């Protein structure tokens with residue numbers, strides 16, 4: 462199996478090969494893949510040059526705990542034809558990608574996994590979850606009065622201009638785990654609603670000065686259910702105002718908020734906590750550390766302490782022992798030969814890195830080994846983020 466880069470002229474054959482791996486047919490009118498960066502695509506080919514496998518990467522920015530924003534490669538469009546599976550095509554493309562990402566100077570890569578069993582072997586760990594929140598409208602009284610100031614305007618998706626792009630960009634810079642949505646996504650309508658041009662109503666919230674600071678993209682799905690693709694708000698005032706607006710919609714029995722982080726405050730805003738139910742929790746963003754000291758010193762920290770991490774990286778054939786010292790929100794990370802506090806696989810470091818999974822949970826699961834009492838508790842305090850990391854961008 463040969464691995465080679467794709468060219469811009471190969472967009473159609475790339476998308477067709479990928480669709481065949483998923484046993485899907487391409488909707489020629491759809492713009493789902495129009496943000497693909499064809500100079501970052503790979504083909505796995507047979508000896509006679511026929512493409513049988515695909516992989517690509519998007520250039521994103523990721524927000525880390527502490528509002529650090531870093532460049533990351535987002536792995537996407539991975540597929541191998543059913544006739545050529547389990548012959549190492551994906552493994553070869555992954556090896557090539559990881560080397561390419563390092564050559565770009567990046568220290569983190571991310572992806573959304575089609576199946577949870579594929580990517581740990583390549584060093585990726587599930588780092589954020591997302592869930593549905595379904596609220597019964599007739600029980601959705603709010604505990605506190607509506608904040609004064611601000612307004613809501615109702616637009617169609619096609620009328621939004623650059624409002625959504627601007628609001629999303631402000632939101633993602635303060636939300637750990639959020640990815641940028643480069644302008645080419647919005648310009649081409651790539652991906653899923655509301656970035657795609659599918660018809661939607663969009664409630665735009667403006668602050669007291671008239672500046673847009675939140676939006677909710679929604680449609681009527683079943684006879685009495687509003688489905689909200691996403692509610693994006695720069696702050697909680699805008700988020701609450703949008704939730705109120707949606708929950709006051711006439712002729713609606715329930716509102717389904719499709720993408721919520723586990724610590725979403727909406728339930729706590731209601732008089733009746735049980736009016737809201739969570740469901741469909743799923744892992745979303747998977748994280749892969751490519752340079753552990755750089756990654757650990759790049760994020761913000763919210764407690765002081767010192768930990769020795771012994772990290773195994775079988776996919777890259779690497780192993781390192783790191784002394785992590787955190788003081789006043791910043792970390793130092795240097796090689797050490799001190800006895801480790803925690804031993805872990807790089808994929809598990811990916812899972813705890815954004816603060817979405819407590820290290821102690823992975824100790825209890827047997828994935829991380831804690832070598833002294835108190836090490837897991839300290840790791841929990843250190844790795845926690847200012848809020849649950851959350852990503853709702855599909856790619």
Ligand SMILES: CC(=O)SCCNC(=O)CCNC(=O)[C@H](O)C(C)(C)COP(=O)(O)OP(=O)(O)OC[C@H]1O[C@@H](n2cnc3c(N)ncnc32)[C@H](O)[C@@H]1OP(=O)(O)O
Nearest residue numbers: 482536537538539540541546547548549550551552572575
């Ligand atoms: C980020 C994204 O784009 S997610 C989308 C992923 N794509 C899909 O799910 C499309 C349908 N599936 C496929 O195209 C293929 O099965 C792929 C891409 C998942 C795997 O490609 P392959 O070329 O068969 O993988 P490869 O031969 O390199 O396998 C490497 C190892 O992973 C294992 N593996 C690969 N896929 C799977 C799977 N779906 N389930 C369990 N194990 C798997 C293999 O058994 C092998 O294990 P081993 O090293 O112990 O022998």
